[in-house]
Amino acid sequence: LRPASSSNNTNLDVASILSSIRKVEADADWDGISAAVQIKMHYPKVDVRIGNSKEVTSDIHTLVLDQGTKGEGWVVDHHPINAKCKNLLSFCESGEKPTSTLVYNLLPEKNDTDLMLSATAEITDGLYSYGLESGSLKLLSKKDSYYFRDSNRSTQYMVDKEIYAMADIFALISLHIPQAALRVGIEAYESRPKNVEELTALLNKNEAGLVEDYFAFMRNFSEDHFKYYKIDNYDVRIGEARNIGKFSYFALSRMLTKYPGNYILFRGKRVSMRTNDQKLFDTTVKVLDKNVVSYGGRKGWHGIILKEEMSYRKFLGIMEKGIVSK
Numbered sequence: 001l002r003p004a005s006s007s008n009n010t011n012l013d014v015a016s017i018l019s020s021i022r023k024v025e026a027d028a029d030w031d032g033i034s035a036a037v038q039i040k041m042h043y044p045k046v047d048v049r050i051g052n053s054k055e056v057t058s059d060i061h062t063l064v065l066d067q068g069t070k071g072e073g074w075v076v077d078h079h080p081i082n083a084k085c086k087n088l089l090s091f092c093e094s095g096e097k098p099t100s101t102l103v104y105n106l107l108p109e110k111n112d113t114d115l116m117l118s119a120t121a122e123i124t125d126g127l128y129s130y131g132l133e134s135g136s137l138k139l140l141s142k143k144d145s146y147y148f149r150d151s152n153r154s155t156q157y158m159v160d161k162e163i164y165a166m167a168d169i170f171a172l173i174s175l176h177i178p179q180a181a182l183r184v185g186i187e188a189y190e191s192r193p194k195n196v197e198e199l200t201a202l203l204n205k206n207e208a209g210l211v212e213d214y215f216a217f218m219r220n221f222s223e224d225h226f227k228y229y230k231i232d233n234y235d236v237r238i239g240e241a242r243n244i245g246k247f248s249y250f251a252l253s254r255m256l257t258k259y260p261g262n263y264i265l266f267r268g269k270r271v272s273m274r275t276n277d278q279k280l281f282d283t284t285v286k287v288l289d290k291n292v293v294s295y296g297g298r299k300g301w302h303g304i305i306l307k308e309e310m311s312y313r314k315f316l317g318i319m320e321k322g323i324v325s326k
């Protein structure tokens with residue numbers, strides 16, 4: 001593993017740019033949200049907007065996190081497609097550093113809570129190998145070893161350490177209740193939970209119930225939901241979100257961790273793909289052809305949005321010329 005490359009424009013006065021920000025636009029996953037929380041806590045006057053459109057409108061007083069823009073806003077991101085945004089404040093072309101870690105590195109006055117948040121984003125974005133090698137996880141493990149105590153919970157990335165289980169909770173709230181994730185992130189910043197119990201104590205009944213269901217799902221995990229297919233000459237495991245249940249996205253990560261390879265999670269109108277082979281992703285987009293509205297992603301992680309909700313049977317049918325069931 002190489003250290004990830006990223007570019008901070010060293011000619012910029014980062015402190016004065018960050019001070020000039022009035023509005024933060026952040027992606028609705030934990031990477032985007034935890035990045036926004038760091039900014040909010042250091043620059044309390046900013047308005048934070050969380051949304052999952054991949055491109056937002058912006059002006060020079062906007063900070064765009066984990067997303068792109070055609071406007072004047074300052075961008076911190078790691079999705080290659082956004083390399084051409086006009087004002088890059090910090091950018092990781094390889095995708096190996098999450099936005100939250102880029103923000104941590106930018107902050108003129110950072111603390112160990114910023115570090116903890118960015119470390120959890122390295123986990124939730126599936127970039128913990130990088131993180132342990134040279135990112136926030138590495139630094140956190142030296143500073144606050146209690147986050148790395150063994151945990152009795154099964155996690156999406158199959159690492160039974162406290163910080164991984166905490167990261168799972170952040171990811172879960174972000175995916176299911178994005179507006180709550182901002183509140184939970186801010187409260188976690190203020191109270192600095194050291195374990196799952198202290199983090200869960202910040203949640204309301206509904207959120208805590210979701211967390212409980214999630215860890216039960218992971219405890220009773222079934223590996224039967226993804227089946228082998230061939231696309232071109234690639235082996236691909238394909239699963240259907242509806243069949244797996246509400247934690248399908250996390251099931252995908254867990255399968256990928258245990259059995260590395262190429263994966264597709266069919267989600268009705270959206271298709272999530274995990275592969276390090278860009279050609280396979282391009283082939284999949286081609287096979288889906290006119291059904292595709294848009295697609296994108298970054299290192300290993302890809303997504304396709306379809307024109308309309310379709311049945312799993314129809315999806316497999318369209319893929320048929322490229323797919324031969326094993």
Ligand SMILES: [Mn+2]
Nearest residue numbers: 031066099125
């Ligand atoms: Mn990200």
